[in-house]
Amino acid sequence: MYDEHYGLTGRPFQLTPDPKFWFETGTHRKAMAYLGYGLAQGEGFIVITGDIGAGKTTLVGHLMDTIDHQQLNAIKLVSTAIEADDLLRIVATELQVDPSGLTKAELLTAIERGLHAVARTGKRTLLIVDEAQALPVSALEELRMLSNFQAGGHALLQIVLLGQPEFRDRLHGSDRLEQLRQRVIAIHHLDPMEEHEVSDYLAHRLTVVGWTGNPDFSDDAFAAFYAASAGVPRRLNLLAGRVMLYAAIEDLRVIDAAVVRSVQRDLEGDLPTLATDTGKGAATPAASIAQPAPVAEAPRTDPAIEDRIAALEARLEVQDKALRRVLTLLVDWVESDTDKPDYAPIRGVAAWHDAA
Template structure:
């Protein structure tokens, strides 16, 4: 592994989110500011959105690592496409409550009781829901109803929603989410890192694993890393990890832009679907006529058949006559039913 070759104590570019490697880019610093403001309010919803790989999960890990667990109980759900009652069951289970065989009203009663108990013990409860873009309207509505629980004028539950950009668009535009929008007290959309943040990001992660300057980096590699990752942390980690792996295999003591370009091209080729060439078709000479009915060959024109047209016309006339006869029979039947006296009730 490249960490052994370069004398690193760990792999700095793993794809698994790790709050140890938290890097405060501009967008992540803004997100933490909004989170801090929202948590200080102690109510409503906080909404953070961002592209896949923008660092939402690392943000949550950093938040969880820094909270005072004596004053705040944070529970996390990774949502799937669950409807409203299933969302209640997941919430109850995250609070350590049994849910088997309980009706919705009983679930709500148990959740509220547990939240009240936390409040009596001097702790607030934060529910973090990841992958919020998967939630149907019914689940979002149940979350909104949970945010209504209060005790002594204080909210018993605060909710933190994490989602991809499609959730942001849906959240902003859907008329059916107006009531939930009115409960949002802080929101932020995570963007990609800026070009000048790539070098500090890479050096920061390397420093956390005891990097001693091996490998070195040429100035041109930072622009290449940015261009091929788009500034998204997960893509950057994947690319940087592959670059270091290649460097360890080839014994490189310095990484330059050409190395980054080569690895990026290899990764793009690996990700692209294999081209599947069409099987070769035999060439047809201009003098060759395609058999009738074969693809590319014109169908032979047929002259109209007067006898067939006459038969079709007669059949259409017969259908019209039959429909008229059916309508007459139905009319007589209705007249007969309406004129028939009601039958006497049976005594048997």
């Protein structure tokens, strides 16, 4: 809705990670530096951690776009709580090896042959495992064993592990992972973006889809965006998308802090879990947004008037909740990946609504 209203070529704040929207904050710049250093070593493990929504998957997408695929055979896995044997079978399949009916010893031999086959093409294999915190210790140990495969004194496989903060804690605190820990050659934790980076981040994503300054943003809007999102990219995208929708509905030319805070209050009412999904270390919006001091109400002396006002307020509240629910469902549907029907036959209805 809002992309058409403001003449944009796409949705700048979609929640699905898209490398074309890559924006290099300070913490992401450091992450890419650690990745570059680790890849130059050609062996061992590189570990990147971050809170939910910190941009780990977008980082991987950017990495996949920038690496030299003539030298690296990159394999990306999004892990669940899979056991060691299943993980080995997935790796084998990605190496074009059929794991059907193989014992574990045969499977390891087949994987090694697959890695050698890649090496003979002049490439080395890079295995990227996302959501590494979901892997059991046994699966992590198998990954360590795979990193031992060599040819001519050079490692055949290098591994990047991405996970939430608890993976970093687990890596440092588990005695069973000591050998893997010794193989880690680079590690970085993605922090939320800084307050001064929010305006450039929003402007970058809007510019990618053809934004020319409409709507504009007041300076205090960026402070409100930061306070409500704690600098977490996914939460900022969610809020910014809803703010843009609200601005389109109201036909706003300028978005200020009052608009951002109003939409944030609606989001907190519609999505009460929003305040708890920022991960460790992120501030909750309730604690971040300064609430205005309550204003003392003038005394009411006529009970009949009070009853009537209360009834009207209750009715408005019900209507407001219903409208917000409908808008939430509409936005979720618009942002989904499902095919949309052609609305050309009913455009007259929209014209009638505008005229009304």
